[in-house]
Amino acid sequence: MADFIFNNPVKLHVGPGKFDQLGNVAQQYGKKALLVVSDSTKPTGQLARAQEALTAAGMTYAVYDEFMQNPLSTLVEAGASLARQENCDLVIGIGGGSAMDMAKGIAFCALNEGSIWDYVFGKKQAQHALPIILVPTTAGTGSEANRTAVFTNPETHDKKGLVNPLIYPVASIVDPELMLTLPKRVIAGPGADVLFHALESYISRNAHPFSEMLSLRAITLLAKNLPRVYADVTDLAAWEQVTFASTLAGMAIDCAGTTLPHALQHPMGGLLDVVHAEGIAAVYPAFMEYTWSAAPEKFAAIAAAMGVDTRDMNTEEAAYSSVKAVTDFLKSVNMLPSLTELGVKEEHFDWIINNVQTTMKVVMENNPRVPDTQTLRDILQRSL
Ligand SMILES: [Fe+2]
Structure with a gap:
């Protein structure tokens, strides 16, 4: 078995109704949130529930709600100024991936001088951040269980993750009851991102036996249960499994990272504000066609976890069947857009490819097969 280190310090409060405990959890870490x-x-x-819970626990708070689907570093810095001005000693993020990543960035910037980009690119080292509590209200990024937060620089359009142990949440509350009113598009997009995190962390060159276990379990749970919540948003038993899958996948990417599709999406998000999961979904069939043969055993296991009966197939057949299984799955939740539909055109390819090869090089090189410039162009072309 390969050597590995596993460390995830997030205290997870998981289960229906756990959101009611926000006040009790928060008061252990601060006085003003x-x-x-x-x-x-x-x-x-x-x-309103969060505000009441904090008041009941004897805490005070300020509210910050200024952001967009791709969080801008400038708004993180504005939030950090507010945290300092209000003397907050704790940051609580409630929402989807953008709100949680924004909370992480604000907690970090509140105690560290200068631009967040100095830390993203490793020019400066930080020693402190405010404690962070996260409450996901979509099942998608898994940000509640890891030390990554992704931001866009509005000047350069670079979209890149801050990966730093200081932004592990001290606690996260994963309450499936918070999902029971989500609109279909906010079920399918983040839900697909759970699959992307699980699949990419599983095939990543940095995967290890513990992360592979998390990834594969997340694929199995998601493939079975996302269609159920997509058909019936009130299916709490299925939401319990989907939210669990999201958290598991968030832990898995903390170990192993993501691969080529996330590397390709970041420039599209940064340049054209393409929605995270939609940009990734658009390149998935071409990415899988290109990659599966470099890790056939893993893609065969993915097919089985997706529910394909692979017993009468050899490894290559089973591996290749994962391409259709994932494509059909994305279609079934209406999450297979073309790049053209997302506003990406051939004229953007040079910028995207250059940005992938510079800003997202490390993520691209996690892929079991690493594309050259022409191959990146082919993958984008096939996804138009
Ligand atoms: Fe993602």
């Missing part, structure tokens, strides 16, 4: 929340937390009553 900055609540960093998605817009959706207002009509759903989640923000």
Whole structure:
């Protein structure tokens, strides 16, 4: 068995109704919280519930809700100023991946001078961040279980992750009841991203036996249960499995990272504000066609985890069947857009490819097969 280190310090509070414990959890880490929340937390009553829970626990708070689907570093820095001005000693992120990543960035920037990009690119080292509590209200990024937060630089359009142990949440509350009113598009997109995280971390060159276990379990749970919640958003038993899969996949990428599709999506998100999961989904069939033969045993296991009966197939047949299984799965939840539909055109290819090869080089090289410039262009072309 390969050598590996596994360390995940996030205290996870998992289960239906756990959101009610936010006040009790939060008071263990601070007195005044900055609540960093998605817009959706207002009509759903989640923000009001959080405010009541904190008040009941004897805490005070300020609210920050200024951001977009691809969090901008400038808005992170504005949130950090607010945290300092309000003397917050804790940051609580409630929402989808953007809100959680924004909360991580704010907690980090509140205690560290200068631009966040100095830390993203390793020019400066940080020693402190405010404690972070995260509450996902979509099942997607798994940010609640890891030390990554992704931001866009509005000047350069670079979209890149801060990966730093200081932004592990001290605690996260994973409550499947918070998902019971999600619109279909916010089920399918983040849900597909769970599959992408699980699959890419599984095939990553940095995968190890523990992360592979997390990844494969996440694929199995997601493949079975995402169609159920897509058909019936009130299916709590299925949501329990989908939210668990999301957290497992978030832990798996903390170990092993993602691969080529995430590397390709970041430039599209940074340049054209393409929605994360949609940009990834668009390149998935071409990415899988290109990659499967470099890791046939792994792709065969993915096919089996997706529910394909591979017993009468040899390894190559089983591996190749994963391409159709994943493509059909994405179609079934209406998550297989073309790049053209997302606004990506051939004229953007040079910028995207250059950005992948510079800003996202490490992620691209996690892929079991590493594409050259022409191959990247072919993959994009086939995904138009
Ligand atoms: Fe993702």
